[in-house]
Amino acid sequence: MSSIQQLSVSHLLGIKPLTAEDIQLIFETADEFKEVINRPIKKVPSLRDLTIANLFFENSTRTRISFELAEKRLSADVLNFSSSSSSVTKGETLLDTVNNILSMKVDMIVMRHPAPGAPHFLSHHINANIINAGDGTHEHPTQALLDAYSIREQLGDLAGKKVAIFGDILHSRVALSNIYCLNKLGAEVTVCGPPTLMPKYVQSLGVKVSHQVRDTLEWCDVANVLRIQLERQDLKYFPSLREYAQYYGINRTLLDSLGKQILIMHPGPINRGVEITSDIADSSHSIILQQVENGVAIRMAVLYLLAAKR
Amino acid sequence: MSGATPIFVTIMNKGRVILDQERFSLTIDRLCQQLIETYDNFEDTCIVGIQPRGVWLSDRIYTRLQHILGHASFLYGKLDITFYRDDFRMRAKPLKASVTDMEFLVDDKNVILVDDVLYSGRTVQAALTALNHYGRARQVKLLVLVDRRFNRHLPIQADYKGITVDALDDAYVKVEWADSNQADRVLLFANKQEAEQG
Numbered sequence: 313m314s315s316i317q318q319l320s321v322s323h324l325l326g327i328k329p330l331t332a333e334d335i336q337l338i339f340e341t342a343d344e345f346k347e348v349i350n351r352p353i354k355k356v357p358s359l360r361d362l363t364i365a366n367l368f369f370e371n372s373t374r375t376r377i378s379f380e381l382a383e384k385r386l387s388a389d390v391l392n393f394s395s396s397s398s399s400v401t402k403g404e405t406l407l408d409t410v411n412n413i414l415s416m417k418v419d420m421i422v423m424r425h426p427a428p429g430a431p432h433f434l435s436h437h438i439n440a441n442i443i444n445a446g447d448g449t450h451e452h453p454t455q456a457l458l459d460a461y462s463i464r465e466q467l468g469d470l471a472g473k474k475v476a477i478f479g480d481i482l483h484s485r486v487a488l489s490n491i492y493c494l495n496k497l498g499a500e501v502t503v504c505g506p507p508t509l510m511p512k513y514v515q516s517l518g519v520k521v522s523h524q525v526r527d528t529l530e531w532c533d534v535a536n537v538l539r540i541q542l543e544r545q546d547l548k549y550f551p552s553l554r555e556y557a558q559y560y561g562i563n564r565t566l567l568d569s570l571g572k573q574i575l576i577m578h579p580g581p582i583n584r585g586v587e588i589t590s591d592i593a594d595s596s597h598s599i600i601l602q603q604v605e606n607g608v609a610i611r612m613a614v615l616y617l618l619a620a621k622r
Numbered sequence: 623m624s625g626a627t628p629i630f631v632t633i634m635n636k637g638r639v640i641l642d643q644e645r646f647s648l649t650i651d652r653l654c655q656q657l658i659e660t661y662d663n664f665e666d667t668c669i670v671g672i673q674p675r676g677v678w679l680s681d682r683i684y685t686r687l688q689h690i691l692g693h694a695s696f697l698y699g700k701l702d703i704t705f706y707r708d709d710f711r712m713r714a715k716p717l718k719a720s721v722t723d724m725e726f727l728v729d730d731k732n733v734i735l736v737d738d739v740l741y742s743g744r745t746v747q748a749a750l751t752a753l754n755h756y757g758r759a760r761q762v763k764l765l766v767l768v769d770r771r772f773n774r775h776l777p778i779q780a781d782y783k784g785i786t787v788d789a790l791d792d793a794y795v796k797v798e799w800a801d802s803n804q805a806d807r808v809l810l811f812a813n814k815q816e817a818e819q820g
Contacts, residue, residue: 317718337718344702344719352727353755356705620711 314340322621323435323442324614326451327492335496339461341613349385349608359388359619362419369395369425374580374604375445379422382611407437414440441618449483449544455579456489458610460497462603463534466575471498476528479538479587482509486538486579491517504528505560508549525560529570536577537562537588553586563589575599637817641785641808649784653765654686656782667732668697672749673720676737678799679767683736699724706748729757738797740766743778768795768808
């Protein structure tokens with residue numbers, strides 16, 4: 313049980329500034345929102361006096377829909393913005409865009425941006441609560457929260473659990489946020505991928521590094537498999553996707569040969585046949601769709617608790 | 623419907639017992655008998671306790687009714703109203719939600735809403751909003767252990783009440799339960815700080 317009644321932060325810029333107590337409070341609040349979203353009427357009036365702007369300067373399906381649904385379930389007014397159809401293409405700065413939106417009386421900002429640190433920059437210049445929905449290769453805090461929440465739901469308390477993160481660790485904001493979150497909750501973390509996709513000094517975050525998929529799978533209770541972020545790769549990190557799939561992909565033969573149950577997670581979007589095969593993604597090992605459902609409950613909890621800080 | 627005489631209080635220095643263990647138990651029994659008088663065998667009727675403190679009372683009422691009636695064939699739910707409060711963000715601290723345990727819809731049912739103390743009426747208003755999300759009840763009645771009838775902010779009244787307390791706005795009524803305290807009893811304090819100091 314979390315002993316605190318409110319979050320220690322006014323913005324959710326990343327997992328790094330959160331305490332373990334903050335994370336527990338978010339989980340306990342999400343438990344109750346999960347009950348709400350499974351009712352016949354899936355809506356509560358908590359945020360009916362707030363307007364929330366979703367600013368997406370980068371493409372997104374799951375995260376944007378999940379945030380929008382969470383906001384609507386809390387009865388907030390919702391404003392959607394995507395950079396491709398906006399004045400950003402005419403050369404407006406981020407601060408000008410956001411200030412113009414805020415002058416229309418917006419209370420909270422959910423932002424995804426390709427530049428690491430963009431939400432931190434905004435938090436120093438504007439009055440609204442900011443939620444980082446992914447900033448470049450830096451952090452994606454709500455994804456890490458929903459991942460840890462999904463593990464907690466399946467396996468109980470995270471302390472002592474062994475979690476392996478596979479794939480493109482170098483370009484993944486999900487990996488960094490997951491490492492912070494799992495560490496704070498007392499889980500053991502191993503990152504596994506090709507040496508070229510492993511950030512230097514990643515061990516300094518308190519994780520083990522492996523380049524052997526099989527050994528890592530034998531060690532772990534949970535495998536969180538990440539996508540190769542081709543859009544962020546400015547040079548060739550491995551010879552071909554086919555070779556990557558052969559050496560680092562997770563498939564049925566590999567999992568069956570382990571003789572134990574592993575929880576398979578993926579933040580989406582999946583590149584079927586590359587990091588994970590279809591039969592594994594759709595198998596009973598996989599909790600990929602439960603992660604998506606939990607995403608709405610976690611985002612409701614984050615929005616609700618941050619609104620209480622206003 | 624209330625059988626109790628109002629309690630008038632003007633000066634208090636420390637908490638005093640306004641309902642002791644013996645009368646507490648009689649009061650619970652009376653409330654149960656009043657419910658049986660109206661709802662007979664509780665067909666199409668459900669009891670819904672408001673989290674967290676109303677559930678102490680509703681648990682007790684539910685158990686006592688089962689004992690008296692000799693069966694348990696009526697619906698019982700626990701409703702948390704944290705997300706429905708109108709004072710969210712005006713309080714010093716946000717309220718952490720308690721568990722909601724409502725395994726049924728209230729469409730066309732008689733609902734007996736249960737809380738420990740009726741003060742401003744805002745909790746009951748929030749509970750009515752929350753209840754609305756579980757369907758359209760045929761009828762909703764309110765049962766409370768303590769009715770502070772001169773402190774209402776809204777036009778909400780109890781249908782079944784244990785005791786009526788007429789006290790100043792600052793006064794604080796505390797209901798203690800044998801399950802977590804020494805005994806079942808109701809105490810009256812001059813203010814909330816005094817109650818917290820014990």
